Amino acid sequence: MIPDYLAEFFGNKFIGYLIAAALPLFLWILPYALYAVYAERKVSAFMQDRIGPNRVGPKGLFQTIADILKLIQKEDIVPASADKPLFVMAPYVIFAGTFAAFAALPFSSIYIGSNINLGVFYIMAVSSFSVVGILMAGWAGNNKYSLYGAMRSVAQIVSYEVPALLAIVSAVMVIGSLNLNEISEMQTAYFWNWWIFGGPVVGIKKFLLIIPMTIAFIIFFIASLAEVNRTPFDIPEAESELVAGFHTEYTGMKFAMFFLAEYGNMFVVSAISVSIFFGGWQSPFGYLGNSLGISWLIPVEQVFWFLFKGSLLVLVQMWLRWTLPRLRVDQLMTVCWKYLTPYAFINLVLIGIITLF
Amino acid sequence: MTTYDLIFYLFALIILVSAFIVVAARNIIYSAFSLLFTFFGVAGIYVLLNADFIAVVQVIIYVGGILVLIIFGVMLTNKITEVEIKTESFQVLPSIIISGIIGGTLVAIFTKTNWKVAEPQILDKTVTEIGRFLVSHYMILFELAGIILLVALIGSVMIARKEKLETEEVEK
Numbered sequence: 401m402i403p404d405y406l407a408e409f410f411g412n413k414f415i416g417y418l419i420a421a422a423l424p425l426f427l428w429i430l431p432y433a434l435y436a437v438y439a440e441r442k443v444s445a446f447m448q449d450r451i452g453p454n455r456v457g458p459k460g461l462f463q464t465i466a467d468i469l470k471l472i473q474k475e476d477i478v479p480a481s482a483d484k485p486l487f488v489m490a491p492y493v494i495f496a497g498t499f500a501a502f503a504a505l506p507f508s509s510i511y512i513g514s515n516i517n518l519g520v521f522y523i524m525a526v527s528s529f530s531v532v533g534i535l536m537a538g539w540a541g542n543n544k545y546s547l548y549g550a551m552r553s554v555a556q557i558v559s560y561e562v563p564a565l566l567a568i569v570s571a572v573m574v575i576g577s578l579n580l581n582e583i584s585e586m587q588t589a590y591f592w593n594w595w596i597f598g599g600p601v602v603g604i605k606k607f608l609l610i611i612p613m614t615i616a617f618i619i620f621f622i623a624s625l626a627e628v629n630r631t632p633f634d635i636p637e638a639e640s641e642l643v644a645g646f647h648t649e650y651t652g653m654k655f656a657m658f659f660l661a662e663y664g665n666m667f668v669v670s671a672i673s674v675s676i677f678f679g680g681w682q683s684p685f686g687y688l689g690n691s692l693g694i695s696w697l698i699p700v701e702q703v704f705w706f707l708f709k710g711s712l713l714v715l716v717q718m719w720l721r722w723t724l725p726r727l728r729v730d731q732l733m734t735v736c737w738k739y740l741t742p743y744a745f746i747n748l749v750l751i752g753i754i755t756l757f
Numbered sequence: 758m759t760t761y762d763l764i765f766y767l768f769a770l771i772i773l774v775s776a777f778i779v780v781a782a783r784n785i786i787y788s789a790f791s792l793l794f795t796f797f798g799v800a801g802i803y804v805l806l807n808a809d810f811i812a813v814v815q816v817i818i819y820v821g822g823i824l825v826l827i828i829f830g831v832m833l834t835n836k837i838t839e840v841e842i843k844t845e846s847f848q849v850l851p852s853i854i855i856s857g858i859i860g861g862t863l864v865a866i867f868t869k870t871n872w873k874v875a876e877p878q879i880l881d882k883t884v885t886e887i888g889r890f891l892v893s894h895y896m897i898l899f900e901l902a903g904i905i906l907l908v909a910l911i912g913s914v915m916i917a918r919k920e921k922l923e924t925e926e927v928e929k
Contacts, residue, residue, distance in 0.1 A: 414760045485787075525816040528821030529816075536790060554825060
């Protein structure tokens with residue numbers, strides 16, 4: 401494991417673990433967020449028959465880097481009527497919630513921030529810090545649009561946590577573990593051992609599991625779209641109604657923090673789906689390192705597959721955002737309470753019956 | 758002093774300072790938001806005590822549920838309806854005396870008692886053990902808690918429905 405190695409290297413457990421904990425931030429979240437914004441703009445441009453950013457660098461590849469450099473230079477404005485301490489604190493609370501979730505994500509068999517037994521449950525818990533941060537930001541801006549955006553956002557996140565957790569619980573019932581690293585380890589070798597295809601179970605049970613697991617994944621995916629405030633569930637920041645939702649009053653680097661947190665959250669929910677349903681860091685076709693006999697290549701491949709599958713799901717989120725129209729508030733609640741939650745319950749019972757055999 | 762001691766005092770400091778703000782803040786919204794840090798600190802202490810499951814449940818219920826409810830309540834009543842909510846401290850002297858007595862008693866008990874110290878056990882799978890206990894040893898209590906929650910749920914639904922019926926009658 402990399403954290404232990406670093407602890408040995410620096411001769412101090414504390415310093416080694418701190419550096420290991422900062423790795424995903426600098427090696428993945430920052431570059432990923434920059435290029436996810438670029439990808440979002442390119443995807444939207446492609447769908448709307450436009451070109452998208454194409455001036456800075458080849459094909460506009462450096463556009464978002466230029467954007468973030470601009471944002472860093474901006475003056476740090478706090479509105480005169482804003483609640484200053486809360487206004488300053490809110491972006492950090494939101495980002496802390498997102499970044500804390502990365503601690504339990506297994507990037508490969510040799511790197512996981514904290515190999516705790518409560519993995520998924522922990523991620524669901526720390527995401528509630530972001531909820532409070534959203535309320536803080538919406539309140540502190542002292543702007544009615546911010547406040548409405550925050551209220552809508554929180555109402556939505558709290559409601560959609562129910563089907564998301566139920567879908568995860570139904571999957572965890574089959575798997576028998578909450579530790580994302582263990583869950584990834586189980587789905588070895590080939591893609592038909594992924595939990596969405598019944599997992600490494602043998603016999604008729606595997607085929608019986610395919611449909612309920614697929615349903616669980618679809619429910620979790622829809623609910624996670626709502627939890628990260630993406631279209632079709634983006635009424636919290638509906639541009640045509642609320643300016644920009646809870647971060648209307650923010651500028652410069654603080655605004656960039658919200659962006660970073662939003663894109664970070666998109667990856668976190670995708671990574672949960674990947675770890676539980678799509679094999680985590682396992683390769684779908686076996687490892688190149690195994691066939692070539694190079695053992696150090698295997699963890700690198702695992703990191704690649706984890707990030708690749710996660711980014712692919714993020715791409716699906718972007719694709720949906722530019723395809724579907726926004727839901728109304730009442731439709732939003734109907735989808736959650738009248739469709740997703742009952743289906744998730746039925747699925748839970750179904751999977752329970754299947755696992756009994 | 759080991760690193761763990763340092764972490765413990767850090768969390769203790771977070772709890773004390775934020776809890777003081779909860780009590781002393783003039784603006785009720787600050788009280789509500791600083792509860793976030795109190796709950797966070799308590800969760801940290803639970804983690805140091807090897808109770809990881811309770812720590813996560815603490816965060817998910819108190820921060821994700823109760824705190825959000827409190828903040829919602831404060832926001833909806835304070836800013837939208839333009840009702841001024843004032844928080845003031847009443848009876849400062851008696852409360853200081855009473856809490857001083859309670860605190861002194863606790864410190865006295867803490868220092869005077871001859872505590873039995875057990876070797877810390879590191880539990881590997883807390884969730885599995887808790888789950889097993891919930892459906893075997895504490896079965897009845899677990900079911901009772903479920904029934905109480907169900908009653909509360911039905912009650913809140915009934916209250917919400919009643920208002921809707923009344924407005925419909927007014928409309929007719």
